[in-house]
Amino acid sequence: MARIVGIDLGTTNSLVAYMDKGVPRVIPGADGRTMVPSVVAMTDHGLLVGDEAKDHLLRSPDRTVYSIKRFMGKSLADVQGELAYFPYTLTEQGGVIRIKLNGKTYSPPQISAMILKELKRRAEAYLEEDITKAVITVPAYFNDSQRQATKDAGLIAGLEVLRIINEPTAASLAYGLQEKTQGTIAVYDFGGGTFDISILKLKQGIFEVLATNGDTHLGGDDIDRRIADLLLDEIRSAYDLDLGLYPDHMQALRLEAERAKIRLSDELKTLLTVELPDGRGRFTRELTRDQLESLVADIIERTLAPCRSALKDAGLTTEHIDEVVLVGGSTRMPLVRRRVQELFGKQPHCHLNPDEVVALGAAVQADILSGGTTDMLLLDVTPLSLGIETMGGVMSCLIPRNTTIPANAKEMFTTYADGQTGVDIHILQGERELAKDNRSLARFRLKVPPLPAGVPRIEVTFLIDANGILHVTAKDMRTGRQQSIEVKPSYGLSETEVERMIEESFKFAKEDVASRKLIEARLDAGSLLTATEKSLSEGGHLVPDDVRTAVRAAVSALASAKEGDDVRAIRTRMAELEQTAKPLSVALMDDSLKRGLEGKKLSDVT
Amino acid sequence: MNQPTPSGGSRNVQMARSMCWHCQSEVAGEYFCERCVKVQPVSKETDYFTCLGLPRRLTIDPAVLEAKYYERSRAFHPDFYLNKTEAEQAISLDNAATLNTAYRTLRDPVQRAEYLLDLEAGSVKTIRTSPPADLFEEILELQDTLDAYRAGDHSSETGRRLRARLEAERGALERRQAEMEDELQKLFVEWDALQDRGEADGHARMERDRLLRRMREILSNRTYVKNIVNDLVETIG
Numbered sequence: 010m011a012r013i014v015g016i017d018l019g020t021t022n023s024l025v026a027y028m029d030k031g032v033p034r035v036i037p038g039a040d041g042r043t044m045v046p047s048v049v050a051m052t053d054h055g056l057l058v059g060d061e062a063k064d065h066l067l068r069s070p071d072r073t074v075y076s077i078k079r080f081m082g083k084s085l086a087d088v089q090g091e092l093a094y095f096p097y098t099l100t101e102q103g104g105v106i107r108i109k110l111n112g113k114t115y116s117p118p119q120i121s122a123m124i125l126k127e128l129k130r131r132a133e134a135y136l137e138e139d140i141t142k143a144v145i146t147v148p149a150y151f152n153d154s155q156r157q158a159t160k161d162a163g164l165i166a167g168l169e170v171l172r173i174i175n176e177p178t179a180a181s182l183a184y185g186l187q188e189k190t191q192g193t194i195a196v197y198d199f200g201g202g203t204f205d206i207s208i209l210k211l212k213q214g215i216f217e218v219l220a221t222n223g224d225t226h227l228g229g230d231d232i233d234r235r236i237a238d239l240l241l242d243e244i245r246s247a248y249d250l251d252l253g254l255y256p257d258h259m260q261a262l263r264l265e266a267e268r269a270k271i272r273l274s275d276e277l278k279t280l281l282t283v284e285l286p287d288g289r290g291r292f293t294r295e296l297t298r299d300q301l302e303s304l305v306a307d308i309i310e311r312t313l314a315p316c317r318s319a320l321k322d323a324g325l326t327t328e329h330i331d332e333v334v335l336v337g338g339s340t341r342m343p344l345v346r347r348r349v350q351e352l353f354g355k356q357p358h359c360h361l362n363p364d365e366v367v368a369l370g371a372a373v374q375a376d377i378l379s380g381g382t383t384d385m386l387l388l389d390v391t392p393l394s395l396g397i398e399t400m401g402g403v404m405s406c407l408i409p410r411n412t413t414i415p416a417n418a419k420e421m422f423t424t425y426a427d428g429q430t431g432v433d434i435h436i437l438q439g440e441r442e443l444a445k446d447n448r449s450l451a452r453f454r455l456k457v458p459p460l461p462a463g464v465p466r467i468e469v470t471f472l473i474d475a476n477g478i479l480h481v482t483a484k485d486m487r488t489g490r491q492q493s494i495e496v497k498p499s500y501g502l503s504e505t506e507v508e509r510m511i512e513e514s515f516k517f518a519k520e521d522v523a524s525r526k527l528i529e530a531r532l533d534a535g536s537l538l539t540a541t542e543k544s545l546s547e548g549g550h551l552v553p554d555d556v557r558t559a560v561r562a563a564v565s566a567l568a569s570a571k572e573g574d575d576v577r578a579i580r581t582r583m584a585e586l587e588q589t590a591k592p593l594s595v596a597l598m599d600d601s602l603k604r605g606l607e608g609k610k611l612s613d614v615t
Numbered sequence: 616m617n618q619p620t621p622s623g624g625s626r627n628v629q630m631a632r633s634m635c636w637h638c639q640s641e642v643a644g645e646y647f648c649e650r651c652v653k654v655q656p657v658s659k660e661t662d663y664f665t666c667l668g669l670p671r672r673l674t675i676d677p678a679v680l681e682a683k684y685y686e687r688s689r690a691f692h693p694d695f696y697l698n699k700t701e702a703e704q705a706i707s708l709d710n711a712a713t714l715n716t717a718y719r720t721l722r723d724p725v726q727r728a729e730y731l732l733d734l735e736a737g738s739v740k741t742i743r744t745s746p747p748a749d750l751f752e753e754i755l756e757l758q759d760t761l762d763a764y765r766a767g768d769h770s771s772e773t774g775r776r777l778r779a780r781l782e783a784e785r786g787a788l789e790r791r792q793a794e795m796e797d798e799l800q801k802l803f804v805e806w807d808a809l810q811d812r813g814e815a816d817g818h819a820r821m822e823r824d825r826l827l828r829r830m831r832e833i834l835s836n837r838t839y840v841k842n843i844v845n846d847l848v849e850t851i852g
Contacts, residue, residue, distance in 0.1 A: 387694070416716070474708060
């Protein structure tokens with residue numbers, strides 16, 4: 010079976026990992042760094058992803074997308090409150106957010122796909138093989154739409170997503186593999202944009218999730234914003250200046266806030282500096298760790314209620330927890346560690362690199378799926394209750410939250426009027442009583458044969474697969490015939506739309522690959538030309554005239570091919586030049602050998 | 616939208632003897648065909664006890680149940696079928712989903728008993744599901760007191776008097792809950808013993824009906840008591 014890689018598609022940073030002889034490893038880039046900033050920039054010279062794109066946050070903020078994960082599977086209304094924080098233009102189409110960049114619109118899965126492609130490329134370069142299969146992690150508290158959007162992103166990137174796995178459970182796999190612990194653990198995963206808590210039982214290689222809870226809109230981003238807002242207010246009152254009107258300065262402020270937060274995990278105070286627009290100088294301010302902690306205490310506090318709920322759902326108290334594992338960059342904050350320790354009454358475990366542990370766990374899960382690891386098995390749960398809307402707009406629960414997946418539920422439907430030919434079904438996810446307070450996942454119309462009321466019996470099966478994604482099938486109990494259902498997702502791309510995006514992405518991929526090959530060929534041709542010119546000037550006199558002439562001709566042929574777009578022509582001319590210049594390089598080699606020997610003789614004499 | 620009707624369907628006891636979907640050799644409730652080693656779908660007629668390889672008893676050692684569940688999860692989980700055919704993947708998915716439901720149902724003693732009562736339905740269909748008159752009266756009265764307490768001033772003389780009464784009631788109801796749990800446990804043991812003896816005479820049949828009836832009664836009363844206790848806890852802490 011082809012290799013499956015594990016991908017942590019994070020709000021702030023993304024990583025790709027693989028299993029190397031039973032040990033999960035994160036794949037570094039050419040610069041040796043393992044994290045790819047989840048930033049995408051559409052520049053005039055093409056698409057940039059990662060560190061290079063991050064540089065564009067300040068230069069072209071309106072064309073540089075970050076924290077795209079916050080928009081996955083969401084409608085515009087869902088993120089209304091934070092639109093002001095993002096410098097790029099957001100619209101909505103078919104219940105899906107679209108981002109306007111360079112006059113084109115992109116859906117969040119398309120932007121995420123660009124990050125995934127970069128990771129794919131990175132893995133391919135490192136492992137020297139094609140990568141087409143992946144396990145991708147998502148926050149445990151992601152709903153069906155958000156999971157589906159992540160899967161779509163994988164498809165658009167040319168990856169078969171063999172499993173969507175929850176981030177805290179992925180972390181537990183890496184933790185379990187390394188520490189070989191048995192018992193009950195709590196994984197506290199506080200990342201850039203999301204918070205998750207999962208309670209697991211580890212026993213004989215089985216990782217059984219007992220309960221999970223979280224907030225998919227709570228993370229380090231919110232802490233950065235709090236700091237940025239403080240400075241924004243201070244700048245406003247000191248200079249009568251609204252920095253919010255300057256997107257590039259806003260980005261600089263946001264990044265400075267993030268850096269200050271990170272510094273304050275190690276230091277007790279730090280200096281923040283923000284350049285002001287229109288030559289108005291710079292604003293500096295000292296921030297102490299104490300100040301930061303009182304500024305964001307309520308944000309950290311918001312992570313504790315989900316922890317209590319998860320414990321309650323698992324039927325446990327904090328005394329039952331043997332170990333608390335910290336995951337995600339935000340857990341580096343001393344305040345977070347303190348609050349977690351207070352809640353659980355024990356020192357949290359932080360021997361694992363909180364940035365890498367999720368990707369490592371995804372690699373472990375990938376290895377389980379490919380049949381490499383056979384002694385470990387993850388039994389995960391669905392984070393939210395699944396139900397349907399019934400009479401009076403009430404949600405009737407079919408699969409309660411924290412049910413182990415795969416899980417299914419069957420419901421029998423019938424008609425209330427004679428000759429009725431359809432029943433409308435509205436699928437919901439959430440914990441509230443009323444349908445309108447829960448997340449609408451999809452609607453579909455069940456086809457029913459025209460019969461007297463109450464006679465038709467259609468059995469609908471709702472199945473949540475091991476990815477936490479819902480599948481719906483229907484069966485006419487009278488005929489035993491299976492009915493295909495076209496489910497229209499409320500907040501997702503339709504199948505045809507995803508297909509179109511995959512096609513587009515393949516087209517771009519071909520162009521991408523072609524242009525990369527051209528760039529490489531030109532670079533190679535350039536260094537060959539330089540080397541040959543050097544050889545000619547150093548050893549031209551060592552070869553006959555006709556060889557020199559032939560080499561000169563081959564050089565000019567390659568130089569003109571290099572100006573063109575034909576990769577094969579460049580490569581052919583390069584091969585010809587190498588062939589023609591062989592006598593020259595042989596002569597040079599002989600000459601240098603001779604000199605070397607002469608030199609030795611000379612030194613022997615003296 | 617129509618009110619969905621709960622799925623019924625007969626839950627039969629006997630294990631289906633059937634043919635392997637792949638090589639057509641005979642399989643008798645095994646999970647894997649002996650000849651072609653293909654995974655077999657858990658039959659719709661298989662009850663949750665059989666699914667987990669346990670006898671149909673009400674007293675179950677949680678450690679044994681968990682061990683069985685883990686063992687079967689290793690056999691069925693879709694994670695281990697990614698290299699297999701689509702048909703096998705579909706079976707693994709369905710089996711794993713059924714196994715998870717079976718485990719969830721049997722893990723909780725009350726759900727386990729409810730499930731068994733459903734399985735044994737027929738002889739106990741006529742059991743009344745409304746609470747006995749005395750319990751009903753008591754709950755109604757308590758509801759009134761609760762309403763009065765909620766609406767009134769908690770610090771007033773009446774408020775304090777009502778609270779004291781509610782606290783006393785809560786204590787009494789919690790004791791009653793404990794008694795019910797105890798009796799349920801005893802009934803479980805009696806039921807299991809009856810099953811173990813395996814007698815099929817008239818006396819055994821009567822005994823069986825009596826036990827089922829009593830369990831049904833306690834289970835439904837237990838729900839009423841539980842709900843009112845929850846209300847009490849919510850109001851007076």
